[in-house]
Amino acid sequence: MVFRFPNRRNVHQWIRPSYATNQLLIHAHVGTDERNGLWIAPLENASLAIRVVPIGRYSFWVIRNLGPALYAITDLDAPKRRIVRATLGAPSPDSWKTIVPEGKGVIDGARLVRDKLVVRRLIDLGHTLSFYDLEGTKHADIPVAPRTAIFLGQVQRAATEMYISTSTHQRPGTKIPVTLMHRKGLTMTGEHRTLLYGHGGFGISLWPVFSALPAAWIRLGGVYAVAHIRGGGEAGQSWHEQARGKNRQVAFDDFHAAAQLLIESQITRPDRLGIHGASNGGLLVLQKPQLYGAVVAGVPVADMLRFPMHTFGLSWKPEYGDPDRPADFAWLKAYSPLHNVRPGVGYPPLLILTADNDQRVVPAHAYKLAATLREISPESEVIVRTRRGAGHGAGNAYSESLEFQTDVVAFLAARLGGPIEELPRIDG
Secondary structure, eight states: OOOOOTTOSSEEEEEEEETTTTEEEEEEEETTOOOOEEEEEETTOGGGOEEEEOTTSOOEEEEEEETTEEEEEEOTTOTTOEEEEEETTBOSGGGOEEEEOOOSSEEEEEEEETTEEEEEEEETTEEEEEEEETTSOEEEEEOOOTTEEEEEOOOOTTOSOOOEEEEEOOOOSOOSSEEEEOOTTOOOOSOOOEEEEEOOOTTOOOOOOOOHHHHHHHHTTOEEEEEOOBTBSTTOHHHHHTTSGGGTHHHHHHHHHHHHHHHHTTSOOGGGEEEEEEGGGGGGSSSOGGGOSEEEEESOOOOTTTGGGSGGGGGGHHHHOOTTSHHHHHHHHHHOGGGOOOTTOOOOOEEEEEETTOSSSOTHHHHHHHHHHHHHOTTSOEEEEEETTOOSBTBSOHHHHHHHHHHHHHHHHHHHOOOOOOOOOOOO
């Protein structure tokens, strides 16, 4: 190991070498907590690392260093983040200079290209892009279509150019944080088979990117909806904090409100409304069974009282809380899917997806949830689909991912009913 934190468990490191200055930049954080620390060490001897930022106070992510100057994004005194310049010889926050202040939108990415800062902000579920000099003077805003996700490429130190990629879907006509997608010209009758997806955790934003499952669902005549609920990062750190720890129920309430919106807006009705959540999003799917006609829980987190006992689960304490603490135990038990299955409740058909080599959310979560439902609510339909030799998601074989997505579409289409629209012809 290049660098180790003594007497600290569950510390994750991200080490980046700076060959121009012969240094190592060592970011570290506890579990999934984004309030990272920063150490800097000589490239040839990591044991001589000095601490620049302590763990657990605020986030401080280095964009790049130019000699002794560090350009970084931080949320200290700026919930929507700012870009600062710190000096290695005097790294305390009192000596930082704000280069790009907090403003409208969340600064969620930046690159340094020669003597220019390229700054990405998230506003209204889409990105903007601006150029600043190294003293903070804005030089240009780059026109970007609404609801566009921008991905910043890596930049070598001597590079004079940077590559970016963009992705978008058609902008909906509504301003509320629910994105609707459907075939052009579809008349809203309140009868359409609709799928609502959500996540709402870990500050993760749901981007407007192309995906095969929604595309297939829409081609078959369905409506696809994404709920940008609190707990994610779509509106910055405060959006995340509002549904974190003891406030987790807020994310569930947002998700159910989105479902109610789809029904009240005459887009669908409960027996034609399916919901889908994966990983942390698996927590969303059982609280309001009367609202939904079918449910898909992908690699779900389900046991909120024992999650730290399994592999990566220990890292989730900054997000969910610690079930070994009485106060945390109380709120975790109040929403834990495994511990809130109730007899006499008519649960909608449920498809649970898991993988036998998932080290992030171990399949025990899925298996225990299925067994509990079958025991307490034997009249409910519960199907478990396990991928063999697969993990949590990223890195799995493309063919297996297609099979999983096909199963999801087939399950939901069969349970929700409604006409299967004729597929549009694709020439070529």
